[in-house]
Amino acid sequence: MQTAYYILVLLLFLFSVLPKIPSQHWIFRVPDFGKIQVTIIAAFVFFSAFLIQDKIPHFWYYQAFLLFLLIYHSLILIKYTPLYKINKHKPGKNSSEKIHFISANVYQFNKDYQRFIHLINDCKPEMFLTMESNGSWENALTVLEKDYPFHHKVTLENTYGMHFYSKIKIEQSTTHFFVADDIPTIEAHLKTDDGYKFVFFGVHPPPPSPTEEETSKERDGDLLSTAKRVRQIEKPVIVVGDFNNVAWSKSSILFRKTSELIDPRIGRALVSTFHAKYRLFRFPIDLMFHSEEIFIEDLKTLDNFGSDHLPVFCEFFIDHKNDEQESQIETADFQEKAEAEEMILEGKKESSEREKIATED
Incomplete structure (x- = not known):
């Protein structure tokens, strides 16, 4: 479990950082596609880690990093949910048919x-x-x-x-x-x-x-x-x-x-x-x-x-x-x-x- 935790933290770091690198090579562009999955996995790893807290040195440093990733990705994705309020518009007298x-x-x-x-x-x-x-x-x-x-x-x-x-x-x-x-x-x-x-x-x-x-x-x-x-x-x-x-x-x-x-x-x-x-x-x-x-x-x-x-x-x-x-x-x-x-x-x-x-x- 300890090794899996370290590997997942590293992968989450890479999938979060690679899209920030200004290269058009697929290695840097493809990770951006997985932001939803990265956010879900970050949340899973963050909460699951409390079950093995005593086995992880510097536990809170890793957890603080995961929490940062979770907040960072969530703030981007929340725009694409009903939680992000926008004005709804209804057809008026100048509107076309649907x-x-x-x-x-x-x-x-x-x-x-x-x-x-x-x-x-x-x-x-x-x-x-x-x-x-x-x-x-x-x-x-x-x-x-x-x-x-x-x-x-x-x-x-x-x-x-x-x-x-x-x-x-x-x-x-x-x-x-x-x-x-x-x-x-x-x-x-x-x-x-x-x-x-x-x-x-x-x-x-x-x-x-x-x-x-x-x-x-x-x-x-x-x-x-x-x-x-x-x-x-x-x-x-x-x-x-x-x-x-x-x-x-x-x-x-x-x-x-x-x-x-x-x-x-x-x-x-x-x-x-x-x-x-x-x-x-x-x-x-x-x-x-x-x-x-x-x-x-x-x-x-x-x-x-x-x-x-x-x-x-x-x-x-x-x-x-x-x-x-x-x-x-x-x-x-x-x-x-x-x-x-x-x-x-x-x-x-x-x-x-x-x-x-x-x-x-």
């Missing part, structure tokens, strides 16, 4: 197409976005096109294909390849039947990991390029997708400040999505951000349909004349803007060895 969307990383090698189709038919969102959708998924989803006559398809076999389907009219849509010619971002301009215009971005940058990209350079460059593009748009904006990032990471905060968008998880819930099969090792990496004219009514995960990600469901409305969310917007200062530009350039320079046609390991 709009719903589903965002889902379908997992390219998941062949259970019908479960996802049932999910869409049951929830009946006005829009849905699929990621990792290849030609087989595109063929399977054609049965939904009678209900979703507007779509934008980027069919790839490298696990970065994306498909956007909508009942709301798409007036214009574009595929961006901000940092690499095989990593798309969808930009769709929509107009509702009641005359409200908004822009939907679908993103899915590559993750830093020992099995995929060695660094987060492409991910960060892609997301910050999207943030810059958002700032050029004068309509309400939603950015949705598998960010392969967590909301509290430095690059996510820089994305939020650069884009001047709002994180709807704050004051609501973590909405953890990956890995769908392992509840105790689940991270909130399927994110969304929105402009101040968009008001979130509901944000939650839905049941697993066979993917390694849980789908995300959102209900929102648009109100151009309500400025009550303006105080939630943070802007990047000069140094942060320069840092964002540097990360975009690094992302574009980064070379990758991704296969054009991915195979399941």
Whole structure:
């Protein structure tokens, strides 16, 4: 027990310190994903240690350190719970009708197409976005096109294909390849039947990991390029997708400040999505951000349909004349803007060895 205590304290220290090191190598970026688990384990180790207190020299020094870690991580995570109070907003006379969307990383090698189709038919969102959708998924989803006559398809076999389907009219849509010619971002301009215009971005940058990209350079460059593009748009904006990032990471905060968008998880819930099969090792990496004219009514995960990600469901409305969310917007200062530009350039320079046609390991 004594040895286990020392090992756990050391691991908790490493997982807390490594994300603070300004390197984009996966060794330093991946530990940020586990902040929820680090907090839970820190609490478990802290309270369990009292059972072996007499066997641990300098016991209170270790406990004080664990208590510091527990408080530090909790203060960050509490923002993503209902305990962190934010103002709730109700639709007014200038509001649009309620709009719903589903965002889902379908997992390219998941062949259970019908479960996802049932999910869409049951929830009946006005829009849905699929990621990792290849030609087989595109063929399977054609049965939904009678209900979703507007779509934008980027069919790839490298696990970065994306498909956007909508009942709301798409007036214009574009595929961006901000940092690499095989990593798309969808930009769709929509107009509702009641005359409200908004822009939907679908993103899915590559993750830093020992099995995929060695660094987060492409991910960060892609997301910050999207943030810059958002700032050029004068309509309400939603950015949705598998960010392969967590909301509290430095690059996510820089994305939020650069884009001047709002994180709807704050004051609501973590909405953890990956890995769908392992509840105790689940991270909130399927994110969304929105402009101040968009008001979130509901944000939650839905049941697993066979993917390694849980789908995300959102209900929102648009109100151009309500400025009550303006105080939630943070802007990047000069140094942060320069840092964002540097990360975009690094992302574009980064070379990758991704296969054009991915195979399941």
